[in-house]
Amino acid sequence: MTDTTRGASTAERVIVVGAGHAGGTLAALLRQGGFGGLITVFGQEEHLPYHRPPLSKYFTDGQPVKWLRDPDFYAEQKISFLLGQKVVSLDRARKTVRTGLGDEHPYDHLVLATGATPRLLTLPGGDLNGVLTLRNLTDAQHLRSAITTDGALAIIGGGFVGLEVASAARNRGTEVIVLEREARILARVASEQLSTIMTSLHRDRGTQIRTNVQIAGLRGHNGSVVAVQLADGSEIACSSVLLGVGAIPRQELALEAGLLCDQGIIVDDAARTSDPAILAIGDVTRRPVPGTEGHRRLESIPSAVEQAQQAASTILGVPQVAPEVPWFWSDQFDLKLKIAGIVAPESQATLRGDPATGRFALFHHRDGVLSAVESSNSAAEFMAGRKYITHQTPIAPLRLADAATSLRDCVLV
Numbered sequence: 010m011t012d013t014t015r016g017a018s019t020a021e022r023v024i025v026v027g028a029g030h031a032g033g034t035l036a037a038l039l040r041q042g043g044f045g046g047l048i049t050v051f052g053q054e055e056h057l058p059y060h061r062p063p064l065s066k067y068f069t070d071g072q073p074v075k076w077l078r079d080p081d082f083y084a085e086q087k088i089s090f091l092l093g094q095k096v097v098s099l100d101r102a103r104k105t106v107r108t109g110l111g112d113e114h115p116y117d118h119l120v121l122a123t124g125a126t127p128r129l130l131t132l133p134g135g136d137l138n139g140v141l142t143l144r145n146l147t148d149a150q151h152l153r154s155a156i157t158t159d160g161a162l163a164i165i166g167g168g169f170v171g172l173e174v175a176s177a178a179r180n181r182g183t184e185v186i187v188l189e190r191e192a193r194i195l196a197r198v199a200s201e202q203l204s205t206i207m208t209s210l211h212r213d214r215g216t217q218i219r220t221n222v223q224i225a226g227l228r229g230h231n232g233s234v235v236a237v238q239l240a241d242g243s244e245i246a247c248s249s250v251l252l253g254v255g256a257i258p259r260q261e262l263a264l265e266a267g268l269l270c271d272q273g274i275i276v277d278d279a280a281r282t283s284d285p286a287i288l289a290i291g292d293v294t295r296r297p298v299p300g301t302e303g304h305r306r307l308e309s310i311p312s313a314v315e316q317a318q319q320a321a322s323t324i325l326g327v328p329q330v331a332p333e334v335p336w337f338w339s340d341q342f343d344l345k346l347k348i349a350g351i352v353a354p355e356s357q358a359t360l361r362g363d364p365a366t367g368r369f370a371l372f373h374h375r376d377g378v379l380s381a382v383e384s385s386n387s388a389a390e391f392m393a394g395r396k397y398i399t400h401q402t403p404i405a406p407l408r409l410a411d412a413a414t415s416l417r418d419c420v421l422v
């Protein structure tokens with residue numbers, strides 16, 4: 010069996026609140042880094058950590074749950090999971106957490122990895138059967154049953170999760186209508202150019218997309234939703250509704266304990282909160298992001314993994330690895346989107362490839378330096394773009410536009 014008792018004092022206790030992607034990754038990294046103390050992970054859900062990205066992409070097709078690690082791994086590594094247990098308060102002076110069962114547990118290092126929860130809309134009819142959100146496995150099971158060929162799915166919100174579900178549902182022959190409040194889908198998270206391309210793709214595959222739409226309420230029949238009511242008085246018939254209007258950080262424990270929060274627990278690039286004994290990682294945080302000012306909330310697996318690494322280094326007392334340019338992915342129909350960086354204000358976009366083939370990359374640059382790359386089925390463009398953003402490499406946009414010019418030859422030397 011792996012020796013898990015190297016390194017730090019065996020008396021040290023780490024408590025992780027949240028058995029999600031960030032919490033599960035941290036526990037594994039701590040052992041990998043030689044942490045020999047006690048690791049206890051509290052999870053409100055009944056499950057060991059699993060991958061959430063497939064829930065909006067493949068789970069509705071019947072694919073099984075994808076676990077983060079095999080259950081044996083945690084037993085071998087002496088990582089304790091207390092599942093189905095919500096931590097309800099922290100006592101920073103006594104360094105303890107209290108669970109909903111009333112038990113108190115002491116810590117030397119506390120890591121908050123509580124993630125985020127879907128934003129709800131306070132709409133008339135919001136509590137009808139068939140009105141769904143998507144964050145966890147239970148939600149995904151409900152959604153799987155809602156995606157049928159004899160009903161219509163109305164998706165409120167044209168963000169990544171909503172569009173992924175739209176694509177999965179269309180693939181199964183479900184009628185889908187996306188209702189977006191803004192003038193374009195993906196308004197918060199992607200460039201206008203990518204929004205335009207994705208709008209065409211979804212429409213070509215039969216998804217209805219309506220933008221600039223105000224929702225007035227949901228109408229039900231016998232307790233189940235049957236229509237979305239719009240502010241202009243019209244109605245859209247449906248058999249289920251997915252609210253895909255973003256997620257809010259689960260920062261309540263931190264707030265009540267007086268930690269610095271601002272729509273997310275504020276952390277530095279070593280995952281430290283305003284209390285030296287408490288770290289925070291993943292979707293619940295607002296963190297520094299390379300190449301941008303201030304703090305931002307990133308909701309992505311790469312960010313959760315990077316912060317788990319930061320927290321592990323802090324607890325182990327080893328140097329931090331260099332910060333990463335933020336990136337994430339999204340799968341919609343046969344497009345594998347990979348996006349790195351953050352589109353800078355007043356940047357210009359250069360398109361390489363042809364969206365009609367599904368293979369393209371949008372490079373966003375200002376003064377010959379890239380701030381972001383939005384790619385589809387273009388691994389080489391994504392990798393090169395990410396590297397050029399990291400190193401602020403000067404590039405020649407006109408050359409990038411010509412797919413026949415090698416990516417290396419687009420760099421100005």
Ligand SMILES: Cc1cc2nc3c(=O)[nH]c(=O)nc-3n(C[C@H](O)[C@H](O)[C@H](O)COP(=O)(O)OP(=O)(O)OC[C@H]3O[C@@H](n4cnc5c(N)ncnc54)[C@H](O)[C@@H]3O)c2cc1C
Pocket residue numbers: 026027028029030031032051052053054060061062063064065094095096097122123124125143144145170259262290291292293307308309310311313336337338339340
């Ligand atoms: C449907 C969907 C699709 C996604 N697709 C992508 C994608 O394609 N690419 C990508 O990069 N990212 C994607 N994401 C985002 C990614 O899954 C998240 O960024 C990641 O899961 C964040 O990890 P986390 O550990 O911070 O939060 P989570 O994974 O949400 O875990 C937090 C856990 O903490 C538990 N918890 C909360 N409060 C308490 C408490 N008080 N006590 C005990 N337990 C508590 C919660 O129940 C939850 O299990 C997707 C997310 C969703 C929901």
